[in-house]
Amino acid sequence: MTEIVLGLGLIAGIYMAWNIGANDIANGMASPVAAKALTLRQAVLLGGVLDFIGATFIGSHVTSTISKDIVRTDLISDPHTVAIGLLAALFSAAFWVFMATWKQLPVSTTHSIVGAVVGFGFAAGGLKAVQWGKLVPIVASWIVSPVFAGLLTYVIFVLIRSRILSQKESFLKALRWTPFFAGMTFLVVFVSLLTKTPLGQRLHIGMWEGIVGSLAASILLGFAAKRWMKKFETETEEEGIEHIFRRLQVFTACYVSLAHGANDVANAIGPLAGIYFIYKYHTIATTAEVPWFLLAGGGLFIALGVFTWGYRVIETIGHKITVLNNTRGFAVDFGTATSVLIASKLGLPVSTTHAAVGSVIGVGLSGGLGAVDFRVVWQITIYWVVSLPLSAIPTIVLYSLFKWLLPA
């Protein structure tokens, strides 16, 4: 029977991963397409590849939070119960994400899977089986993530505006600031890639070594970026500035895709990893790392989602967000990616979409956008909250069904 559970778990995991790739890719790649910094084909290719890299090399910490910490495995000790519970959670979350996508509701795959796992814990062991305390930092991160992304984006755009755009000889000022902005971007990417990741461990790089190495490489690359930017000549200063930020924006967009892969692969792979361990060791995994091939598989199907469906989403959104030019786009993408990657490092499952929304509001608050509708934040918050019960309730139903259909 465990083979059937594993097989079904694989199907649900693959479907969930595909959904994640298909729908969330536009969070990072739509704005560079809108600003003509990337063609649609380049965006899809880069997005798919970087999502895969992010999922495979950076994603393991987040994966562990969802699969191990929310449900008390000491109270639900039967491996088969946990396996079918995780299976129910995965199907339920995938179904909810599918329904929400079909209806164009702004839900998060991250929140859906958290709600579904809570539903399983409740169904299998009652209120006691859910580690409610563990939900507090997760719920807090849902608020912290857009607020932090918004603040970061606000600061970045105010800096761009006051130090570059409003200055005389603004192009020269933009060049002067290029090492800082490019260096910051490189720094966060390198730190994310090298510290506390399977890649860093494989290369035997400790946390401080990783940070110092990343800092040195970022400073060098920042100045190299300045030399490169100098080569491009434009007719007006404004065009020149947009030119610089167009290139930086491509980099930050890549970085959002990387962060997305790192953070969201957990939604598909977390429960599947739990089922896999039960299948392999006939015991509940509490401390083991998620195997790399599961992360790579998750990344592969996320990338497949990007290639098969994501391009349509990018195309649709890319045509609509023409209000984001390169300076704003850079600020939004930088704020989104940094906040998501920091959350990912802290092991918090945050939503890329909500970080992106927070960033757009950040630019709006700093006066960078024509008009931003604050009411939408309330709408998002409502969907955010209902995602939990609406993915938890089907999990309870599915769990009961699987328990009956797939006895131990």
Added chain:
Amino acid sequence: MRTALMSLFRKSPFEGLIKHAKLIGDCKPVFRQAVLAYLDSSPTEFEIYHNQVTMIEHWGDEIKRNIRGHLPRNILLPVDKFQILWYLREQDKMLDSVQNALHWLSYRQTEVPDEYVDDLLLMVEKVGDVLTSMHPMVVAADIYFNSYSEKHRTDVKQAIRRIRDFESQSDMVERKLKSDFLSHPFENPTAAFHLTKLVQYMGSISDHAENAADMMRAMIAK
């Protein structure tokens, strides 16, 4: 998820303000033709231009309502919403004043003494300059709020200065005409009242333009 992200972006009120300012500029030739027709004592021709201005004012009102209707609470703008609405009010009052001037003319056919015709046409010219100078200012402001470049801010300031200059010139002609009309020995004093009030309406076009320009200056203040 795409819905949430997309619905965050709303139409900038500057799009509407630019359209509205364009309509104001369109009034210049029509207003001039209407005054010329009036001076030529051609009521039929005058009515054609009068009706055209009424239509333009009506379209302007529609744009104004549209801008106001799309600025509910919770909409975040690069400038204070109160300032935008105040600016819009002043810009719209320019159209109202053009319409009022022609309405006022339509109530009575007054013979303008020959020695004042040139000054009256000069006043029309100055008001026309004010009418056409709104659009470049709003366009420059829209570009500035997108780029935040000091160069574009200077462009807006120059456009504001131009409006102030035109207002000052039209003010001078207005005062001269008022003084002339009130001191002219018209056979019927109603003629003096009619022409003085006409000049006042024309002057208020420039006054509202200056008020709008002042508000724009406040909007681009650092």
